[in-house]
Amino acid sequence: MYREEFLPSNFCGTPEYMAPEIIKGIKYNHSVDYWALGVVIYEMCVGTSPFNGTDEDELLWNVCNTDVHYPKFLSEQVKNLIVLLLKKNPQERLGLPNSPAGEIVQQQWFHGIQWDLVEKCRCKPPFIPQLAHDADVSYFDQYFTKEIPCITPCEKMINENDQILFQGFNYTNHRMTE
Incomplete structure (x- = not known):
């Protein structure tokens, strides 16, 4: 369903990851x-x-x-991939059908990956962390693991009508819909 009248144009997402067309309020697709x-x-x-x-x-x-800005330490393979993914014009961006750069899986950075095995979950990961226990965070930066966790409070309670929007999700506040 890529017909123009069905394409979204709403402004939503995490700012650091928003594509220019979302920011500009232009209709956009999966690019x-x-x-x-x-x-x-x-x-x-x-x-x-x-x-x-x-x-x-x-x-x-x-x-x-x-x-x-691309640092000099980046390999040409990954730099080329990122350049193609961060094209400001979505019609030129890697990932769209008929992209002049080809398919993403054909990019040099992914050379050697057996995609059929990836799809079947039959690839051995190049690194498997050795965990001491289920809550082991030794592979995370201590900057984050030393932070005191806090829950951001809601400004207002979600009413019953709002809860209906979330039915079928992993978590809903059943107290609100009973």
């Missing part, structure tokens, strides 16, 4: 997910977001108007 994939791969390889700002407005402006 926004490939944009977000490009942001995630960049963050995993570089350690920071490809776009930043002193506030949300500056961040969103940068997503739409600035070029990504």
Whole structure:
């Protein structure tokens, strides 16, 4: 269902991962997910977001108007993949049918991956963490594991009508619908 009249144009998502077309309020399709994939791969390889700002407005402006800086330590393979995923024009972005760059799985960065085995969950991961127990967090940065957890309180109680929207999800507040 990629007909123009069915495409969303709402402004939603985590700002750091929003594609320019979402920010601009233009109708968009699944190519926004490939944009977000490009942001995630960049963050995993570089350690920071490809776009930043002193506030949300500056961040969103940068997503739409600035070029990504690629550190020299990135391999050409991953840099080429990220460049194709972070095309500002969604029609040129990797991941769309008939993309001039081909399929994502054909990109050089993924060379050697046996996708048929991945789909069947028959691939041995290149790294399996050795955990001491179920709650072992030794592979996480202590910056995060030393934080004191806190729950953000709701400003207002969700009413019964709002709970109906969540029926069928893993968690619903059954006290509100009884």
